Amino acid sequence: MNTTAADRRALAWLLLAALLVLGAGIGLRDPWPSDEPRFALVAKTMVESGDWLFPRRGSELYPDKPPMLMWLQAASYLIVREWRVAFLLPSLLAGLGTLVLVWDLARRLWSPRAGLLAAIGVLSALMFGFQFKRAQIDPLITFEITLACYALARHLLLGPAWRWYWAGCFVAGLGVITKGVGVIALLMLLPYVLARRAGWPGLARKQGDGWRWALGAPAFLGAIALWLVPMASVALTRGQPEYLDYMRNILFDQTARRYAGQVGGHYGKGWWYFGPVLLLHFFPLSLAYVAGVRDWAAGWRERDGRLAVLVGWCALVLLFFTLAAGKREVYVMPMLPMLAVALAPTLLRLEHAAWLHRTALALAVGFGAVLLGLSAWALSGRWARLQATMLERGLHADELRPIFIWVLVAGAAFLVAAAVFRARRGVPALLAGLGAFWVVWGVGVAPLANPSVTSAEVMQAADRIAGPDGEIVMVAWKEQNLLMAPRPMHDFGFRNEPAEQFERAVAWLREAPERRWIFARHVAVQACVDRDRVTLAGHANRWQWWMFQLDAVRPGCRLPLRRPAEAAADDEGD
Incomplete structure (x- = not known):
């Protein structure tokens, strides 16, 4: 489908608004x-150490996630x-x-205007704005899954285009080494096969060539091998328990077992x-659900293969995460x-x-009120309750007011x-209000809340307390402490029990x-x-942070080991 100058201008305005x-x-x-501090700390350590293959959190390896996001953050810093x-x-x-991919796929499948509206629907979704303004893995994996689905759709719905098919399989593999669930992009093949066998129109013409389909497997596995082979080779060559445990943890505990609920349950x-x-999280796109279901039912009666593949894939993804023991809101964001x-x-x-514009206008007025x-x-x-909560977070009245x-x-x-758009253009009114909200959040609220949410001020205070010649070891610490420390810090592991960290720290003192x-x-x-011999470094994230030397430690005292429930509650302080 040809793209007109007007279509390109519409996309440019959309991307400007998204930016x-x-x-x-x-x-x-x-x-x-x-x-966010965890991933940024790992990326910072990569840059400083030069070891990009094995992520580190302080003195220990970090096996919870593959390093793709941290690689990109580190590369971004180098730029x-x-x-x-x-x-x-x-x-x-x-x-x-993600927005460009949505625009282009919907444009090719339906029309340029439909592509623009689909992209606007994604950009305006509450979850999209909230998550893509954060440095989590979920925005990256959403983009990768969208890119893989886009490439597969170029072959399955607009093809045949074998290079797009292989590219889709390859990107799905990149998704696996980003968060494991990148494989869900390949679920698109199932509704395609079913619709193809039923002879539904709207699919790519007869393709054959089974060996070409089979090449998707090496493309998928090849992307995974880009990280897995060197990582496993180095871990096995070094033969040290630390690296072998890293390999076992990231390949098993953080993939299959996490999905099954044994980890993260x-x-x-x-x-x-x-x-x-x-x-709620896909709002305001969800305003179109009822009408969309009616259109999908009509498409089913007309045997529209495009809808069969797209809606079928969304249903399979929803089923996939519904069957998993572990559930979080953000897991379904790749569906959006x-x-x-x-x-x-x-x-x-x-x-x-008219009903949609009136509803959108009422919602805009309601949100504003x-x-x-x-x-x-x-x-x-x-x-009073809000003020008490903010004080607990380290925000004082003079900081809360702005x-x-x-x-x-x-x-x-x-x-x-x-007031500007009124009832006949209620949807633009709602979208403008949502856009203004995210801009206000980014340039106004977040910078003011930053000192109380992060440990920057606490770590600066700790630096002053220790003095220019002092050395500091962290106990029961958080990633943001090490990330924002003005000087090198010592630690005795992050995963180790605080009792073990404390015992080793006292010996170090x-x-x-x-x-x-x-x-x-x-x-x-x-x-x-001994509380009387402690110097308070400050408050951050509902915690007090103490600085003390050997004279504050009670002789012969040993900290008790935490029970699992206590450890989980303790971690909720973030």
């Missing part, structure tokens, strides 16, 4: 717990030389890439769990782009529907947009008690520390 919405605030905040930008850059680029929810997620493509004809049909009311209530000082002034601005933006300090989370060590 504003997703990019607002980049460079204005540090990584936020719980995952921009600023960690506040580099750690978010992969998510921003993944978001822009504490996320277990009922089979209905993703229903509200699809309604293909769901929007499947809804593209519906979005085109509803574009001028709620944000204005909440901010006014908070600024009046009557929201945050709610920005919230008030976001609420006003919704109302201004509603005895070697040079006059210049060595322990930096620790107070709840983990207070049973064996």
